[in-house]
Amino acid sequence: MTENVHIFDTTLRDGEQSPGASMDEATKVQMALQLDRLGVDVLEAGFPIASQQEYDAVRRVAGAVKRASVAALARALDKDIERAASALEPAVRPTLHTFIATSEIHMEHKLRMSRQQVLDNAGKAVALAKKLVSRVEFSAEDATRSDWDFLAQVTAVAIEAGADVINLPDTVGFTTPDEIREMFRHVIANAPGSDRVIFSTHNHNDLGLAVANALAAVAGGARQIECTVNGIGERAGNTSLEEVVMAMHVRHDTWPFACGVITEEIVPASTALSKLTGLAVPYNKPIVGRNAFAHESGIHQHGMIANRSTYEIMTPESVGRKRSELILGKHSGRAGLAKRCAELGYELSEEEVTQLYERFIALADKKKEVFDDDLRMLVLGVQQESFEVFRLEQVHISGHDPAMALIKLRRGDQQLMDTAVGDGPVDAAFRAVERIVGVSGRLEQFEIRATTPGKEALGEAYVIVTFDGRQYRGNGASTDIIEASVLAFLNAANKHIVYNESQQQASSRRNGAGES
Numbered sequence: 001m002t003e004n005v006h007i008f009d010t011t012l013r014d015g016e017q018s019p020g021a022s023m024d025e026a027t028k029v030q031m032a033l034q035l036d037r038l039g040v041d042v043l044e045a046g047f048p049i050a051s052q053q054e055y056d057a058v059r060r061v062a063g064a065v066k067r068a069s070v071a072a073l074a075r076a077l078d079k080d081i082e083r084a085a086s087a088l089e090p091a092v093r094p095t096l097h098t099f100i101a102t103s104e105i106h107m108e109h110k111l112r113m114s115r116q117q118v119l120d121n122a123g124k125a126v127a128l129a130k131k132l133v134s135r136v137e138f139s140a141e142d143a144t145r146s147d148w149d150f151l152a153q154v155t156a157v158a159i160e161a162g163a164d165v166i167n168l169p170d171t172v173g174f175t176t177p178d179e180i181r182e183m184f185r186h187v188i189a190n191a192p193g194s195d196r197v198i199f200s201t202h203n204h205n206d207l208g209l210a211v212a213n214a215l216a217a218v219a220g221g222a223r224q225i226e227c228t229v230n231g232i233g234e235r236a237g238n239t240s241l242e243e244v245v246m247a248m249h250v251r252h253d254t255w256p257f258a259c260g261v262i263t264e265e266i267v268p269a270s271t272a273l274s275k276l277t278g279l280a281v282p283y284n285k286p287i288v289g290r291n292a293f294a295h296e297s298g299i300h301q302h303g304m305i306a307n308r309s310t311y312e313i314m315t316p317e318s319v320g321r322k323r324s325e326l327i328l329g330k331h332s333g334r335a336g337l338a339k340r341c342a343e344l345g346y347e348l349s350e351e352e353v354t355q356l357y358e359r360f361i362a363l364a365d366k367k368k369e370v371f372d373d374d375l376r377m378l379v380l381g382v383q384q385e386s387f388e389v390f391r392l393e394q395v396h397i398s399g400h401d402p403a404m405a406l407i408k409l410r411r412g413d414q415q416l417m418d419t420a421v422g423d424g425p426v427d428a429a430f431r432a433v434e435r436i437v438g439v440s441g442r443l444e445q446f447e448i449r450a451t452t453p454g455k456e457a458l459g460e461a462y463v464i465v466t467f468d469g470r471q472y473r474g475n476g477a478s479t480d481i482i483e484a485s486v487l488a489f490l491n492a493a494n495k496h497i498v499y500n501e502s503q504q505q506a507s508s509r510r511n512g513a514g515e516s
């Protein structure tokens with residue numbers, strides 16, 4: 001029987017540590033559901049001790065994900081482990097992931113602990129985690145720069161204390177394929193009880209070796225790969241999920257393992273992550289980059305026409321990319337739109353299709369051809385509807401320096417309008433929005449890019465805004481970039497308002513309960 005390699009996705013935790021990739025609760029939940037559809041075995045939602053917002057996000061993801069195991073990270077400290085366990089309470093299949101560093105350099109300079117202290121702490125942490133949560137993963141941080149015999153000792157202690165998974169990370173992206181394979185062989189051979197656990201590999205891409213190292217670790221006995229969509233992560237990133245998964249598919253002769261990832265969901269997950277975080281995918285990125293299946297040279301095109309396998313080692317369809325970018329127009333109709341969305345992997349309710357159709361017609365009026373990427377942006381907008389407390393009705397800008405913005409919003413059946421002056425049209429428009437919605441935020445990041453080529457392209461705007469100390473991501477799309485920017489800002493503000501209102505409701509429920 002084919003052996004399984006588990007896929008542990010850490011897009012929402014290690015991936016989120018990429019500069020610019022921080023995700024608010026709502027974004028994490030949306031991405032978590034996409035990852036669940038992708039078929040990952042474990043989905044690491046975050047590091048709950050880091051902040052109240054992170055705790056809330058992990059808790060919400062834990063409640064929303066029904067299939068994959070949801071993991072939360074904790075240092076080998078009681079307060080971290082208790083917090084992570086509490087955030088995981090709503091999870092159907094929780095995994096508590098606790099770690100401590102094992103390399104001399106980390107033990108001496110960061111932890112200021114002896115080997116014995118690290119062994120004691122690792123054992124205590126796993127034992128406490130196991131008391132609180134049914135499944136525990138233990139990581140020996142900086143394993144690849146640790147003494148292998150000591151690694152085997154820590155591993156044995158963690159197994160004895162109840163760990164189900166042992167992860168040996170290449171925290172700084174320093175190891176090589178031959179070395180990591182031998183490290184796994186050594187630890188597995190020398191740690192008593194290693195046959196009772198799954199060994200996991202977690203690699204950083206500082207030398208561009210993360211995928212090669214992950215696959216070599218599998219050759220050495222690892223049966224779980226930790227990775228992220230689009231390879232995002234701390235510094236140069238983590239192992240790319242799409243690359244390891246497709247390597248195991250395409251070169252099954254070399255890595256004869258099965259994994260649960262539905263490969264056709266790879267491109268939808270990659271696109272969703274890029275749209276939700278605003279982090280663009282490089283055009284030449286394997287599997288998911290825009291050019292990954294584009295054949296430019298005449299010789300290649302000729303070969304492809306004669307027989308696709310001359311220059312194609314996997315089909316675009318196998319990773320969820322449609323061979324031709326279907327172009328829809330005003331006359332494509334509701335049914336054509338719904339069919340294309342289904343082909344792109346979106347499961348939309350009748351009500352969502354109706355909302356999408358309205359937006360599609362408005363866009364097709366401005367822009368003759370609607371591409372798949374345009375559709376993906378529109379679908380994201382519809383899926384974010386639950387946060388739409390205020391809806392944008394009109395943006396009008398006059399003047400330049402200073403600029404004046406008039407904004408009309410709708411909340412239920414109430415129309416609200418205000419004006420503001422600012423340094424340029426975007427600043428003026430954001431100020432007017434703040435005046436209407438009654439919250440004001442600090443703009444941390446603001447990016448605009450085109451969804452598709454051409455002068456009439458849809459402009460995508462991405463913002464990160466801090467309201468009352470909490471960060472929110474917002475995105476918006478329109479053929480008018482000022483309108484796209486306002487939609488993005490309003491999207492972030494709406495999320496904050498939803499959060500505030502839910503907090504107020506919870507507090508009045510608590511007060512009500514106290515009174516009775």
Ligand code: KIV
Nearest residue numbers: 099139141142169171
């Ligand atoms: O890179 C690393 O060592 C980590 C651990 C916390 C697993 O991310």
Ligand code: ZN
Nearest residue numbers: 014171202234
């Ligand atoms: Zn890491």
